[in-house]
Amino acid sequence: MDIKSNIxxxxxxxxxxxxxxxxxxxxxxxxxxxxxxxxxxxxxKRAESDIKFALSSALNTNEFxxxxxxxxxxxxxxxxxxxxxxxxDLKDATYTDRLTLVxxxxxxxxKVFTNLSKAPHILVGGTTGSGKSELLxxxxxxxxxxxxxxxxxIVLIDPKRAEYxxxxxxxxxxxxxxxxxxxxxxxxxxxLMENRYSELEKSCAKDIYHYNGDMDMHPIVIIIDxxxxxxxxxxxxxxxxxxxxxx
Numbered sequence: 001m002d003i004k005s006n007i008x009x010x011x012x013x014x015x016x017x018x019x020x021x022x023x024x025x026x027x028x029x030x031x032x033x034x035x036x037x038x039x040x041x042x043x044x045k046r047a048e049s050d051i052k053f054a055l056s057s058a059l060n061t062n063e064f065x066x067x068x069x070x071x072x073x074x075x076x077x078x079x080x081x082x083x084x085x086x087x088x089d090l091k092d093a094t095y096t097d098r099l100t101l102v103x104x105x106x107x108x109x110x111k112v113f114t115n116l117s118k119a120p121h122i123l124v125g126g127t128t129g130s131g132k133s134e135l136l137x138x139x140x141x142x143x144x145x146x147x148x149x150x151x152x153x154i155v156l157i158d159p160k161r162a163e164y165x166x167x168x169x170x171x172x173x174x175x176x177x178x179x180x181x182x183x184x185x186x187x188x189x190x191x192l193m194e195n196r197y198s199e200l201e202k203s204c205a206k207d208i209y210h211y212n213g214d215m216d217m218h219p220i221v222i223i224i225d226x227x228x229x230x231x232x233x234x235x236x237x238x239x240x241x242x243x244x245x246x247x
Contacts, residue, residue: 156173
């Protein structure tokens with residue numbers, strides 16, 4: 001008996017069956033539509049702990065997610081047929097005058113993006129080998145794809161020296177591998193930021209996207225790999241980072 005049949009057998013007493021199966025890159029989601037009957041919905045919610053316990057046997061694993069929305073319940077399991085999500089399949093985002101970043105796909109297989117102009121500061125954390133550097137590479141590639149539209153400039157601070165070497169000769173990318181040069185670049189960024197704010201104030205523009213003056217206001221994105229290492233080596237660099245983050 002397959003997983004769908006096991007789930008249908010488990011939920012048969014509640015009058016539910018699997019209505020949809022959504023296959024993602026790393027997971028498979030089984031969706032069961034809830035009836036409009038409020039009493040039936042309450043019965044299912046009250047039995048949540050029993051359902052979770054029974055699912056471990058029905059799925060033959062404890063590695064699953066069980067949840068419910070207003071109109072359905074869902075069971076999400078690991079997809080044994082794992083496949084990588086290719087950046088080339090995701091980079092067809094609409095690049096306008098904003099900084100679109102590719103994140104990947106969600107559990108439903110839908111493409112996920114974020115906008116750096118709306119969320120201007122991102123801190124990436126995780127264990128060794130969890131994919132932090134790969135995510136940053138996806139960010140850099142996203143910014144490069146958008147350069148014809150955004151005219152953005154990227155400053156890559158790479159204390160490991162080898163991680164971002166493929167971008168060494170790319171236009172509009174400054175690659176920094178020396179720690180003292182990283183400090184210089186951040187101090188320079190703070191000075192430029194203050195000058196821009198003064199110019200924005202004079203022109204009554206709330207940000208660079210509403211500025212129509214003579215000063216070059218293209219976006220500048222600073223990406224720091226191994227931030228903790230940089231701050232430990234040069235404690236004063238935290239002041240520059242904080243000033244940029246605050247504004």
